[in-house]
Amino acid sequence: MQLLTPDGDRVESVTTEDGVTYTVNFTDEEYRELYRDLVTVRRLDAEGLALQRQGELGLWASLLGQEAAQVGSGRALRPQDMAFPTYREHGVLYCRGIDPIMPFGLFRGVDQGGWDSNAHKFNLYTLVIGSQTLHATGYAMGVTMDGKTGSPDGEAVIAYFGDGATSQGEVNESFVWSGVFNAPIVFFCQNNQWAISQPLERQSRAPLYHRAGGYGFPGVRVDGNDVLASYAVTRHALDEARQGHGPTMIEAYTYRMGAHTSSDDPTRYRASGEVESWKAKDPISRMRAFLLKQRIAGEDFFGQVEEDVRKIALDLRERVLAMPDPQPVEMFGHVYPTGSPQLDAQRDEFLAYQASFHPEP
Template sequence: MQVASAHACRGDDFLFPSYRELGVLVSRGAAPADLVLGWRGEVHGTFDPYDLHVATPQIIIGAQSLHAVGYAMGIQRDGGDQVAVAYFGDGATSQGDVNEAMVFASSFQAPVVFVCSNNQWAISEPVTVQSRFPIAGRAPAFGIPSLRIDGNDTIACAAAMRWAIENARSGAGPAFIEAVTYRMGPHTTSDDPTRYRDADEVELWRGRDPLTRLQTHLRRTGAWDDAFADEVAATGDRLAAGMREAALTARSRPPLEVLDDVYAEPHVGIDRQRERFAAYLGGFADEEV
């Protein structure tokens, strides 16, 4: 869903991802270092949002939906024809931010698309605990048309996104897509999904892997051959190698630099924080390392 939807957008459409949408960043031309340095905590942001037309990935669950709607309302006031896209997971739909964003989007007919990737499992409970009915059914209650699609079907995802983008760009207002997929692995590194999930269910979804399905389709249509397979593998290897290189060679900045680039201009509040932080760090000066 990430890759298909990003490719369905126009280059100047502005995308607002969460911390999970690395596929969106890759599709928009992010460098390998952009995918790892933020996770290392080395920098606040790894790319200029206006270069990729992608906002800095949001860590607060669902907050990017409000940012996307605000940007879309700005597009309206500027008289532009771009579209804003908000990405979030099934869990975020229980957050107030997502629901408030849909209220504003509907009320102002903002050119925004909401993309919900429903992977069916939180850390230890199924999505049915938080939503007894399909999540896509919530959007019409806000006056927003919606689709519920197979999130593991790349072609369906692209087609649905084209519909949603056209709806928003034409002035018809927001649209909502629920892409039903599946979380194959654990929710976090401390999670053990074998304690709460049936192995047969996991194997069923393993057979629906979107990469395998798309490759099978392309082979049947004659668009995938061994030479293309080698090209795909080589591209993936280069990306992975670049990410490893960026992570292994990253420089950990001096602690005080965490306050750099918080504001574009000098700010007295940051100056005071810098003084206090420097005094705190100075308290460790006599300790042995």
Template sequence: MVQLLTPEGDLVRHEEFEFTGSADDLVGYLRDMILARRFDAEATALQRHGELGLWTPLLGQEAAQVGSGRSLREGDVVFPSYREHAVAMVLGVPLTNLLGLFRGTNGGDWERLETFKNYQIVIGCQALHATGYAMGLQLDGAVGNEDDAANSAVIVYHGDGAASQGDVNEAYVFAASYNAPVVFFCQNNQWAISEPIALQSRIPLFERARGFGFPGIQVDGNDVLAVKAVTDWALNRARSGEGPAFIEAFTYRMGAHTTSDDPTKYRESSDEEAWRGRDPILRLTRYLRRIDAIDDAWLAAVEDEAKELGAQVRAAIPELEDVTMDRLFETVYAEPTVALEAQRREYAEYAAGEDA
């Protein structure tokens, strides 16, 4: 497992990977993680108050998302699952996109779709979408150019449970067959809802990649330095035309799978305690304090910023406008189709009869 920063906040050397950023970069990553955690906490609270229909907490996975998100550059495209809130924040995706989806006021017509695609609720099918898009980048000549600035890649996020899905494994096959510039970023948070990883795979997930014909690597998913270094490597090789790679970010879902889940029914509190000691925010805070890159005043300022973010999130809820079925039908395709129009008429007749 690639690790560059221990839970105690000590730097460690790895033979193949190193963090090439600055202390200022790490201060920015810490800010990202703190704000992402606050956004997640606010959204969870909003769901508990009935303002959202559901929420998918990211608590504990901030480093995996911020580290990988900070490896992306202009031209790269993200295909998320449904928990990549911190990646969205890093890329400047309006948080109202996420809130609207889980409130039921947004049918998927998000802003910034050219960079960050819609959340995918159907488990794993985003891997096929991502692989197809990556193959398109090849056909467009956006891979393997001497001018690296002209190259792009795709990163697709999925969980350990999705790695057992047929769609995801089919995506691995196609990615390998066509040498597609796609990085499969698996956040192994140890639980596929209530099923432990030990029940899903007899070997570490990253070792499966070799069977499909591309490299796999396991990284400490709570170490933002290591995640950034490994994702840089994977994206750079994809952009240069070397093909797909698989990253297993070994982390832990500290909260529930969704707000409709009760993890106390299937896992031990002792496991949560053990992982709490590996907290990604705590370990980076320890390191940055040790090198005098941050102090109490900086932490207080970021806490004030987090409180302001929380207030903005709460204030955004009443501003979300309900979406009509007519609007949903309008935004399925750029141009209407005969089949879609037939479905729209069928729904209109059903709704009229129901009203009667």
């Protein structure tokens, strides 16, 4: 599914064999805001990588190249919907209105990456590959049990994962349970072509979205570098889920332009020519071309966006560097909401152990 070509030409609508028509009807200002989102998310991601390279973060998982899939799907969510991310959904986090500094505490090691999931309808980052799909499935089943589906104002759930995660048992189990129990969930697979150092052909002999049929629900592939198509397909799937029509799997066909994480060296396993070919499909470049062709925005607008985003990134950097180093005992502080005798005993033992060391002169 594609509504915006790599050259920035608009496809008004696409109708599937099942009679589903995908399109968007944004105002000029909404188109401009989508562009602003894409640029902001990329700039904040670049700041994260720079901070890691400068020794300020222990790790960073970049989303470079996947901005359209994340912004498009993130903006398609309604306020009542719940999202379950991996550790790379910085763009979705931004679209949910969460302060972008939040994941930096996790990657800097000053906190446990905690934010109020219920307040933002965005679960905590999950580093265990694929496990968030089971969390999302259980949550979605609970939504049904609470009677919060069956209307346009119902609730839906979205679970993000990568192409490599489709080889995990948890993901397949979540497909089984969601299909059997007709859970109101959208499985959003960002197929960025590389599961760390393993290419897609080592993950599946068939297109990933075809798997959905085996579990009894529809699957669709969308151009993951097209923010308009990513929005349209995700919004339709979420609306289907909230009205009680069950799960959908979306395969966002995109590309990871950078490394898997800051600890990875992609030059060891993929050709530079492959990267260059995907640069021609860059999600920001095509959105910019569209805005120019449609005369929705000009150079003054693009320049102002760059300046605004530069200030946001600078503010983020300053706040990250100002994060206080935690005391070791703080790791016991947020395990149970009302405490635990066992945890109290462990904390006391730790404090006694810590006090046994003589301070350095």
